[in-house]
Amino acid sequence: MTSLLCPDAFLSPLEIDEAVTRALAEDLGRAGDVTSIATIPDGTRGHGRVVARKAGVIAGLPLVEAVYRKLAPDVDIAAHARDGAAVEARTTLLDVAGPARALLAGERAALNFLGHLSGVATATAAFVRRIGNRPTRVTCTRKTTPGLRALEKYAVRCGGGFNHRFGLDDAMLIKDNHIAVAGGIRAVLQRARAVAGHLVKIEIEVDSLDQLREVLDAGGADVVLLDNMDAATLRQAVALVGGRLVTEASGGITLETIAAVAETGVDYASSGSITHSAPNLDVALDIDIRDQNSVIRSQ
Amino acid sequence: MTSLLCPDAFLSPLEIDEAVTRALAEDLGRAGDVTSIATIPDGTRGHGRVVARKAGVIAGLPLVEAVYRKLAPDVDIAAHARDGAAVEARTTLLDVAGPARALLAGERAALNFLGHLSGVATATAAFVRRIGNRPTRVTCTRKTTPGLRALEKYAVRCGGGFNHRFGLDDAMLIKDNHIAVAGGIRAVLQRARAVAGHLVKIEIEVDSLDQLREVLDAGGADVVLLDNMDAATLRQAVALVGGRLVTEASGGITLETIAAVAETGVDYASSGSITHSAPNLDVALDIDIRDQNSVIRSQ
Amino acid sequence: MTSLLCPDAFLSPLEIDEAVTRALAEDLGRAGDVTSIATIPDGTRGHGRVVARKAGVIAGLPLVEAVYRKLAPDVDIAAHARDGAAVEARTTLLDVAGPARALLAGERAALNFLGHLSGVATATAAFVRRIGNRPTRVTCTRKTTPGLRALEKYAVRCGGGFNHRFGLDDAMLIKDNHIAVAGGIRAVLQRARAVAGHLVKIEIEVDSLDQLREVLDAGGADVVLLDNMDAATLRQAVALVGGRLVTEASGGITLETIAAVAETGVDYASSGSITHSAPNLDVALDIDIRDQNSVIRSQ
């Protein structure tokens, strides 16, 4: 099943299994696909074609495969694309052949995964494209759909973006409240460095050049988050840092502003919208139940 | 906890508990909020204010409450709004007081629920507003975010919409493949009626007036889905049905076209975008850790 | 695995997996089949024959198969019947060959499923048989064994019955308390219709012909539940309805009275006893450990 994963990213088979089980459970409910049971004779076979109706970057094919393997272990699947692929409109992504009832029962769960995750990947890729050759990297945030964080972070990677923290626990991000309670920037960085282990990075958020200078003076940070600065200020900040820290711009960055942000030379630009507000990519499953003899290349 | 629920809709306490547990698990990870543990002394208390930064319809407050009860059972919560409320920008929705570490640790999980579900409710309400006094009802589809169907269907209700099927099992929806395999519209409706119990409604999809006439002749359907028809055809279809069936318009209905669709007199208009592509509502949690003596009205 | 399912009914593979895992967990406990581990050498193979000792209608064979696949993925299974089959006493239903320890360890879990669900199917079929050629349909209720509702509803279908609501959520059933609070039959039906979506049927319970007349006058109901009426009253009720609503008789219907109930022309007759009080069908697993060379037809 791993062969459909984006080569440079990872989704745990445990995560896939859990997500697919939950999605099927909510769609099959207690009685299953009552329409197909009533109208499609048991034993009828069919053929389905998963198609991207619009152009975009694909993420979620391993979940499509898992949906069908769960419903009918002997289903026959041939993929024509892999997660991370940028495809044109009307591209066939995957063929699936098997029991017609299973093809119909899995359709919505499969497409909901594929449409949502490809939507995230496509939104990410749009930011990446606007940056062009500049070295700035697009990164996501923790503003993800509840329960789908690992999947959406994976989709960001499929779209060419980079991942910020996966949770509260895999890096420190010091914000205004932490600074205030600890008694200032120098104090908070000392305290953080004293507690953090050697494999935990420390990022600190600043919203002015003065604060940034304090951070540089204090030492102890690995990354500085430059919050809600306009392009001119960002450029000054990047110059001030002079490569001593990794820089991240954050706050209200859109497709319209990303090029200007990248132009400042900042290392990372983060956007919550690529995970929490990306529209679905339009994907469909064209099922032909009568075409039972169609031969598909087995994977 | 039920008092924050929208009065006319329902979200199971089991569903709330499961969703909140999963969201916290993915955010706390294995080591929890390492930043706050390092920088905020244990025992520090604080006060948070959940605010809608933009105008919208609210959904998800019971999940905000559940997030905090799970992290700190003795947290003090005072709600100023309830799910289903339409609020202006900069409205305070809820105050929460308790351990500062818990306030910070729960922030993102709480806001991710509230932003996402209020986004769905707000998108739904926008459709409802465009319809105005016309009797047409807005309804969702099964194009939901995987694993969040019950929550999103609830948010649709908060926004003034109605729910379509919750899954494949609670009503029949006969589509082209079912018709083709069964040998035509009359045959498929007979077969469906023979198998369906007395509490299962039967809807059938048609894409032409000819098909609609066949459905009316055949009998046995409760609802007809008029797929991808323009307003003129829809109007003819509604006239043809003459109240004998419930009518639903579907396919590419947008905020721009919904008024025209409603003008045709169709009973229901469905939209997948209100669940799968609604942007988050902008919500925030303003935390003041130094304001420890602020008194909030306990619920 | 689906091929052992009753052709006209459905049991989700997720449901089967969960039920079988739970049943095996409670029987294997923490130390497994200590008797067989002590007395049957590892590597010994055997052959088992699942037999219906008494005549009845079979339900549960896919669970028998799942029990053995879970214990020994390479077990060899040949089924001679399928769920929904009416069999004579002493009918062999299924042969299974594999590791002797696994055959013995799975015996009780497999038979408990098959005996219980076949009991439900057989009890249902007994009602169906008494009705004979009359068009009345037998339906179950929500009076099911806790945790086994989907399985028992499936067994009712295997026995030739129809399913009532699967839960509180897939149809409305208005009872005395709802009527009283809403202020009468007309008011409650108006309120229900205003809230219900277009795919939710509304049933209302009446216990007198006067109440029935109110329901017919008010409109808005799809089904009327005629509660605890004697055959004469039922007949009057059916005449009064005159096909405008679907009718369901309920309350104390037994094998002795079902024919008389059907004689009244009512559309559905419901019984809680077919799920909550059906005795097990007597099924057994005859294991022959020495017969290791017996060839069974692989499925």
Add this chain to the structure above:
Amino acid sequence: MTSLLCPDAFLSPLEIDEAVTRALAEDLGRAGDVTSIATIPDGTRGHGRVVARKAGVIAGLPLVEAVYRKLAPDVDIAAHARDGAAVEARTTLLDVAGPARALLAGERAALNFLGHLSGVATATAAFVRRIGNRPTRVTCTRKTTPGLRALEKYAVRCGGGFNHRFGLDDAMLIKDNHIAVAGGIRAVLQRARAVAGHLVKIEIEVDSLDQLREVLDAGGADVVLLDNMDAATLRQAVALVGGRLVTEASGGITLETIAAVAETGVDYASSGSITHSAPNLDVALDIDIRDQNSVIRSQ
């Protein structure tokens, strides 16, 4: 919550929580009690009375309590009986007051537990009553409803019966296949004793007096299961054993034959029917929504 448990038996709070969660999940489904949400105003309170309509032995009250606590943590409960109580017809067992929607939503889950488990307890008590003063004890088997073993074993205790093995793992029960493979009774008992720890009892099944003599000669068994013997043979068997082993009669024992079996002096008589085929006890929940000021004694 423990105070409603039968004093001499046990049901784990983990088991109660899991069973109740599962039962509510299957009844609330994805949309909850749509009828009450539509027709009972939010905030309405009510009062319910759990009643045994028929005489019987009660089991399951802690599950009734748990159902309501799960739906509405602040519900007010007053119990008038405890599991294990033998009650007359029309006995009020428990009063519950709280939100009307919660009272209605929990009704079926609560009654399904109470009816099923009280059915098991009542069936057990019927056997116990027939035995009268004789020292023979009634015991259950592993022929239980899948997934409900711990609950049904508890109900057997409530009815005055004793528990056989809870699973394959807490005692050895040597049957014909074990004997055959091991090469006879002496060999199998030696092998079993060699492997069994000091806290594992060994029971062996015999179906003739000759086999019984072999068991007595071989030594090593703690209990002998006398399978399918008529009363005369049983009496001989008991005499032969002479108190050296615990004796258990098994196979086709019914309410009609249990007294004769007990008369033989056998120590235990086992019955599968008390768990797998006990009809539900008729229990009901009388809800009065208008009676909101009724005072109930808080527990």
Add this chain to the structure above:
Amino acid sequence: MTSLLCPDAFLSPLEIDEAVTRALAEDLGRAGDVTSIATIPDGTRGHGRVVARKAGVIAGLPLVEAVYRKLAPDVDIAAHARDGAAVEARTTLLDVAGPARALLAGERAALNFLGHLSGVATATAAFVRRIGNRPTRVTCTRKTTPGLRALEKYAVRCGGGFNHRFGLDDAMLIKDNHIAVAGGIRAVLQRARAVAGHLVKIEIEVDSLDQLREVLDAGGADVVLLDNMDAATLRQAVALVGGRLVTEASGGITLETIAAVAETGVDYASSGSITHSAPNLDVALDIDIRDQNSVIRSQ
């Protein structure tokens, strides 16, 4: 998968699946093996060799296999040993070939199981070896690592030990508090015997010969636990019992004292340290990614 299990012991496939899923979940986290994803090209294959670096008794190979099957279902595994085997230092236990990323991702989870359980087995075997030809048996206690009881009890069996109770529920163990509340040894044994079923053994703890005499006089116990007695007192106790009860010595028994304890003739000697304080056995996985053509014997 069962063929790697110790022939005389049992580990449920459900238990293995659950333990392996949990271990992989905590190691893969949300982003998986980020190092290998970054540095090992997708599609690279490799070969791993599981080696015992120190001499010991092996337990846990089926979990090693399950870890790899979960990560890469088509992995190729060849085992050279089986649980329960006593091996020399530098023994190859198992070869595994498959995707290099999977080999690396599963390494730590696989070794943590194998090292921990082989540690328990090896500690047990050390006690057994000190006993030599004496008939005393080593038994474990309930002092196990939380959540791993079934696995550790299995490892004790692999090491040649016997299992004490698996939990509070599969035998009675009467201690000082029980005796005190019941009003003495005779009273407590009577009460226990009255409640215990025929398949539940009763053990009672005594800490003096006087107490032991009371137990022998009272009757009703199956096993006596001789707590914290020195060798001389133990010998007297064993003589006093004279074979009428099974005897178990407990309390501070170490590798240094076990031979002296066995010399007293006691039937069982129990030790908590073999489960709660056994050091890991040193095991390793030697991975060779370049050796892709190495042929391993498929199982």
Add this chain to the structure above:
Amino acid sequence: MTSLLCPDAFLSPLEIDEAVTRALAEDLGRAGDVTSIATIPDGTRGHGRVVARKAGVIAGLPLVEAVYRKLAPDVDIAAHARDGAAVEARTTLLDVAGPARALLAGERAALNFLGHLSGVATATAAFVRRIGNRPTRVTCTRKTTPGLRALEKYAVRCGGGFNHRFGLDDAMLIKDNHIAVAGGIRAVLQRARAVAGHLVKIEIEVDSLDQLREVLDAGGADVVLLDNMDAATLRQAVALVGGRLVTEASGGITLETIAAVAETGVDYASSGSITHSAPNLDVALDIDIRDQNSVIRSQ
């Protein structure tokens, strides 16, 4: 419940709940504490005292509390110590009063957590103590007991140690295989840096000074793991690094060698034995059932 946590470390309430539920499930089994049910009258109350019998550093008190809250929500608990405390032998840590049956039923689960985690904390503290005033920090590894990683990492913090990676996903650790496949140290570091996000630290393992020089030349690493070097080589390595990277010594470090390792000036010294081979701390629960009127200070 948080107040018993070590002030500078964290254990998620979700993790605590899950671990405690699993531990109780395996100890209560299906029938619960059959001994106490038989011999301690329902309603009897008692008082327990959790005592450290030996000196050590405490970890696990929140789990003790959670065990008892789960069994008897109204139990009365007074803690006299907090996780992270270094205590003398015979120190009372916590008093608990409540139903006697619950006190006894929870004893083993509570002590197994406390003994195991305090064992890890105590083993860690022993290393810390040997280091004395030197700035070297002790860190754990991923060699943890399967399923208990978060708990054991927390216990390491209680003992004064620092945490290494929690899993494969929260930092990169480049080893020999990664280097070999990527084609050398420079290549692997480039590749890692290209893929790693800005919040992921990169550690690389070297086993010679030559390799270390390559790492220093290549740049891109944050931490270097100095594997299996003797003290003299370590000292040279630290000098070579000259503060440009964080240094970690690893491999066979014991209580005997830790001071010499620290003397080399290395920043971190890691040990797997503090998690995988730490002996339990000897803790006990002294229960007095007759002392029912003892007043304990409620928390």
